[in-house]
Amino acid sequence: MYEHIGGPKGLAAARKEPARRGIRLILDFVSNHTAQDHPWISDHPEYYIQGGVNDLANAPAAFFKADGKVIACGLCAWSEAFPRRPDREPENTCPCFSWAPSAGGAANTPSGLL
Incomplete structure (x- = not known):
């Protein structure tokens, strides 16, 4: 924490x-997405699912461009009130998640509930 x-x-x-x-x-x-203005977009684009210019051209609602990178973003199918959110790369091991269950984090509390 x-x-x-x-x-x-x-x-x-x-x-x-x-x-x-x-x-x-x-x-x-x-853990699967952040805000589009999160510092990692610029500082650690490798934390996100990357796309290319063709992806952006063919599916502009599913990608956006930031700092020269094309980043995939999740879409909220049930509400237009929520903006697109950059999708994290699931295979990337970001140090910020080192507290997760295998490291004795919150999920290891009794019943996984706090």
């Missing part, structure tokens, strides 16, 4: 009130 969002202590504090009321907290972690 990142310290700038409270780290493990912040998460523990956020769990206290729901726990007091008999409610368990579910942590929703979305």
Whole structure:
């Protein structure tokens, strides 16, 4: 857990009130996409599914261009309120996900629930 969002202590504090009321907290972690203006788009384009100029020309709703790279983006089929989101490359091992279940992260808490 990142310290700038409270780290493990912040998460523990956020769990206290729901726990007091008999409610368990579910942590929703979305690792397959980010915002189009996320710093990784420029700093680490390898974290994303790459396309080419032909992909952009043939499917402009499914790709966008940033810093000379063509990046695939997810589309929300059920709502136009959500913008396109750059899709992460599933084979890329970004260090930011080192806390994931195999490293003893949140999914290893009792029942996977917080």
